[in-house]
Amino acid sequence: MNTEPLKDIVIVGGGTAGWMTAAALSTMLNGRYNIRLVESDEIGIVGVGEATIPMIQRFNRVLGIDEHEFMRETQGSFKLGVEFVNWGKLGERYMHGFGRLGQDLATVPFDQYWQKMRRIGKAAPLEEYSISRMAAKANKFMPARHDVPNSPLRDIAYAYHFDASLYARYLRKLAEARGVIRIEGKITRATQREGDGHIDAVVLESGQRVEGELFIDCSGFRGLLIEQTLHTGYEDWSGWLPADRALAVPCESVAAMTPYTRATAHQSGWQWRIPLQHRTGNGHVYCSRFISDDEAASTLLANLDGKALAEPRLIKFQTGMRKQAWNRNVVAVGLAGGFLEPIESTSIHLIQSTIQRLVDFFPDRRFSEVDRDEFNRQSRFEYERIRDFIVLHYKLNQRSDSSYWTECANMAIPETLQRKMDMYRSHGRVVRVDNELFSEVGWIQVLEGQNMPIDGYHPLADTQSEADIADYLESVRSVIAQCVKVMPTHDEYIAKMCPAKKM
Numbered sequence: 001m002n003t004e005p006l007k008d009i010v011i012v013g014g015g016t017a018g019w020m021t022a023a024a025l026s027t028m029l030n031g032r033y034n035i036r037l038v039e040s041d042e043i044g045i046v047g048v049g050e051a052t053i054p055m056i057q058r059f060n061r062v063l064g065i066d067e068h069e070f071m072r073e074t075q076g077s078f079k080l081g082v083e084f085v086n087w088g089k090l091g092e093r094y095m096h097g098f099g100r101l102g103q104d105l106a107t108v109p110f111d112q113y114w115q116k117m118r119r120i121g122k123a124a125p126l127e128e129y130s131i132s133r134m135a136a137k138a139n140k141f142m143p144a145r146h147d148v149p150n151s152p153l154r155d156i157a158y159a160y161h162f163d164a165s166l167y168a169r170y171l172r173k174l175a176e177a178r179g180v181i182r183i184e185g186k187i188t189r190a191t192q193r194e195g196d197g198h199i200d201a202v203v204l205e206s207g208q209r210v211e212g213e214l215f216i217d218c219s220g221f222r223g224l225l226i227e228q229t230l231h232t233g234y235e236d237w238s239g240w241l242p243a244d245r246a247l248a249v250p251c252e253s254v255a256a257m258t259p260y261t262r263a264t265a266h267q268s269g270w271q272w273r274i275p276l277q278h279r280t281g282n283g284h285v286y287c288s289r290f291i292s293d294d295e296a297a298s299t300l301l302a303n304l305d306g307k308a309l310a311e312p313r314l315i316k317f318q319t320g321m322r323k324q325a326w327n328r329n330v331v332a333v334g335l336a337g338g339f340l341e342p343i344e345s346t347s348i349h350l351i352q353s354t355i356q357r358l359v360d361f362f363p364d365r366r367f368s369e370v371d372r373d374e375f376n377r378q379s380r381f382e383y384e385r386i387r388d389f390i391v392l393h394y395k396l397n398q399r400s401d402s403s404y405w406t407e408c409a410n411m412a413i414p415e416t417l418q419r420k421m422d423m424y425r426s427h428g429r430v431v432r433v434d435n436e437l438f439s440e441v442g443w444i445q446v447l448e449g450q451n452m453p454i455d456g457y458h459p460l461a462d463t464q465s466e467a468d469i470a471d472y473l474e475s476v477r478s479v480i481a482q483c484v485k486v487m488p489t490h491d492e493y494i495a496k497m498c499p500a501k502k503m
Contacts, residue, residue, distance in 0.1 A: 004365040007034055010212030012187065012202060012225055014039035016164050017334025017351045018218035019171035020059070024355045026178035027063050035179065038202060038210055040186040050274045050281045051079060051261045051345040052159040054098050059352045063174065071498035073170045074162035075277040077257045078490060080136040082344065086265040087450055089398045094449030095260065096344070097133035099157035101126070101441050102476050105469070108458045110476075111444050113469045115428045115457035122470050126448055128477045131155055131484065136260040140487035141494075152480045159345070161261065161274045161281075183210060190215075190229045198329040198367075199225055214329055214363065217336040226322055226332040233323040234338075240391045240413065241319040242404075243269050243341060247297055248283040248313050252306030259490040263343055265397070266299050267291065268404045272342065273305070277500045280305050284312075285341055290404040319387075325379040326372050331358055338383055343393060346386050346437070353382060353437075385436040388417040389443070395421075396450035421452070428454045 009025065011018050014037060022037050029035075060070060070076065081097035088094070102110030110129070117123035127133040131152040135141060145153040176182060185204035193200040201211040202225075217225040226232050238244060253275065262273040269286030284300035291299075297312045321338030325331065332338075334351045361375045395413050399405035413421075423429050424447050430440040461469075488496075 005032075006213045006363065006365055008212040009033050009035045009214045009216065010202065010210055011035065011037040011216045011218055013037075013218035013220060013336070014168060014172070014182075015218065015220070015334075016168050016348060017220075017336070019168045019175060020348075020351050021216055021218060021333055021355055022175040022180045023063055023171040023178070024059070024359075026175050026180045028359055031179055034181075035175075036181045036183055036210060036212070037175075038183045038185060038187060038204070041184065042186055050164050050276070051082075051161050051272070051342065052348050053345050054157050054159045055349055055352060056159055063171075065174075068498040070170065071160070071162070071494070072500045074160075074166040075279075075500045076160050076162035076498070077275050077277060077494060078141050078259045079159040079161050079261060079345075080132040080141065080156075080259045082261045082263055083136070084263050084265075084393070084446075084449060086399070087263070087270075087393055087397055089451070090401060094445070095127060095133045095136060096442060096445045096449070097127070097130045097136060097260075098159065099130065099132040099155045099441075101444065102129040102473075103152075105464065105472050107460045107463055109440070111440075112428060112458040112461045113464065114473065115454065116461040117466070117469055117473060119457070120466070122466070123473055124477050126445070129473070129480065131480045132157060134480055134484045135487055136258070138484050138487075139256055139258060139490050140484055141259045141490040142487050152476075152483050158259075161276055163276055163278075163281075183208075187219075187224060190225055192229070196328065197230070199229065213365065214331070216358075217330055217332045218334055220335045221317065221339070223322065223332065223336045225330045226324075226327060226336050230327045230330060232327045232332075234318070235320045235323055236318060237320040237387060238318055240387065240411065241341060241394070242287045242289065242408070243285045244316065244318060245288050245293070245296070246283050246285045246315045246317070247293070247300050248281070248315060249300060249304070249311070250279045250281055250309045251304040252309060253278070253280050254306040256489070256491050257494070261345060264303070265399070265405075266303075267402045269296070270343065271300060271303055277494065278502075279309060285343075287404060290402070321380070321383045324376050325354065326375045329363075329367055331375075333358075337379070340383070340386055341390055343390055344386070344438075346390075349437070350382070350386075354379065381434065382437060384414070384416065385433070386438070388414055388420065389438045389446070391417055392421070392443075392446055393450070396447070396452055398451060421447075424452060425454050426456070427459075428457050 081095045083095045085093045114123050144156040187202045190199050190202045199215045201209045257275040264271045268290035271284045274281035284296050286296045317339050322332050325337045333354045361371045394408040397405050430443045
């Protein structure tokens with residue numbers, strides 16, 4: 001049977017999700033489809049997703065984006081990881097850094113040799129075997145150097161911090177240059193065709209009908225098409241992730257830009273800190289059962305680097321995911337598809353991965369049910385595995401200073417997460433399933449950073465002598481330290497390569 005290609009794609013909503021989708025499809029579909037984006041200047045965007053993970057580099061490369069131009073246009077800075085403060089015990093801190101740990105030695109992974117030597121007091125802290133973590137700690141930054149063989153400089157992995165509204169504006173300019181038509185207007189309703197219930201048009205306040213064959217819902221928490229029209233249903237995960245509100249506020253920058261995001265745990269939630277060239281982004285994620293909005297705002301404002309540049313903006317949410325990310329001829333992207341706390345900066349990645357999945361299973365006019373089912377299966381797997389990683393941070397806390405943290409430590413957790421923790425407790429092993437987002441290195445850093453006890457290590461680590469392993473660990477540690485010494489500071493690198501215009 002010949003395929004019947006679609007012609008008209010309608011994106012509902014702008015912001016980061018809408019313009020990432022528009023820019024990607026206008027590039028990857030090679031101008032063969034009519035792409036229109038409907039948004040209203042009257043409707044605000046959440047716009048708190050200003051930190052990313054390294055996969056954003058791949059997205060930008062596909063779009064042909066020049067990194068330095070992109071950083072200048074979005075007031076961006078670089079990110080080597082996330083620092084967690086007070087998540088294990090009060091006063092403790094650790095970093096989940098990007099990139100690898102150590103270097104390969106022989107039969108088993110690097111971390112297993114480290115576990116062996118740590119038990120006998122002959123290993124440095126885990127962070128000293130990660131160039132990303134040590135560079136972040138020293139406020140240093142440079143991209144990976146692939147022209148230096150056998151050097152940790154090859155292993156530098158990074159992402160970005162940027163102003164989400166400026167990023168959307170930057171992508172809009174790119175998408176419109178590649179043929180995307182923007183339609184200004186507020187959508188009042190959607191209409192469905194008889195028979196199969198597919199959306200056939202959205203209707204604006206002006207009465208204009210915008211017809212299409214494939215609709216992409218980027219309307220945020222409202223889920224204008226996926227939920228308000230198609231009643232797809234939402235799976236609530238607040239039993240595992242009870243925070244239900246956030247307050248966001250920018251403040252003046254008063255210190256050197258750190259090349260990492262910071263997440264600081266407070267009494268009833270946690271606070272993010274994201275350094276940009278023109279300001280610092282901040283927010284307090286919290287559970288309204290344990291703290292009032294006014295108290296949460298006071299906590300946020302008392303822990304800023306500099307003067308607040310606006311009043312804190314309240315965002316209400318429910319953690320979870322849509323029961324189907326693709327229903328009939330509607331695909332939900334971004335907050336329309338679900339919400340997970342931004343503790344590991346996955347919000348923009350979930351937009352990116354949903355766009356790629358749509359390209360992988362791009363429909364024709366028949367809208368194959370088997371393709372749609374596989375799309376939804378993969379979407380669910382991705383959300384659930386990211387959920388588990390975020391829940392881990394809460395479950396592993398040892399805080400005794402508030403009922404919120406005690407409740408989190410004592411909660412029942414998903415079976416998939418429990419199995420992961422049990423495996424690590426046994427022999428320090430992490431098994432990555434079906435290419436889930438967070439690698440073994442990410443899990444190890446959080447498990448160790450929050451004091452997960454283990455009963456033993458891989459027995460084959462004993463095939464190497466203690467003396468050989470000690471020499472190996474010290475050589476890795478010392479070479480990383482030397483590399484970090486010669487790196488420029490984060491501020492120096494930005495000032496030389498991608499300074500933004502003063503605002």
